[in-house]
Amino acid sequence: MTTKYLLKSTKTAIKKNKSVTDKKVAQQKYSLTSSLIDKLAKKKIIHKNKANRLKRKLQNDIKI
Template sequence: MANHKSALKRIRNSETKRLRNKYQHKTTRNAIKKLREADKKEAETLFPSVVSMIDRLAKRNIIHNNKAANLKSKLAKYVAAL
């Protein structure tokens, strides 16, 4: 158990951030699944918002920059091939 006030605060902050990151990551994964299940027209409208979500995760270090780039590339190829 933590002995310092600052350590207790760090534990609280870490838990709050962990839950927020988990929520954002799960929401993005669901959006990607929805994009992959959509037809051409719907996928083209969803694509910019999904890319934006992926960029946001990368910017906040929830996912790695290269993973974000790979996801965006694969989704762009997928939408173009529909």
């Protein structure tokens, strides 16, 4: 897979996760989205600190 495809699909997953209103569904989508973000960081497409910031923002969105 190309890096552009992985990055775009992860951004789309983040947007979909933010739009979910049900908390249980959001938690399920969070686990999938966080694994995508970790894969990007592992392949050095994004920096590991950026990956952690993205995951933290998603966690805060779920709490609200």
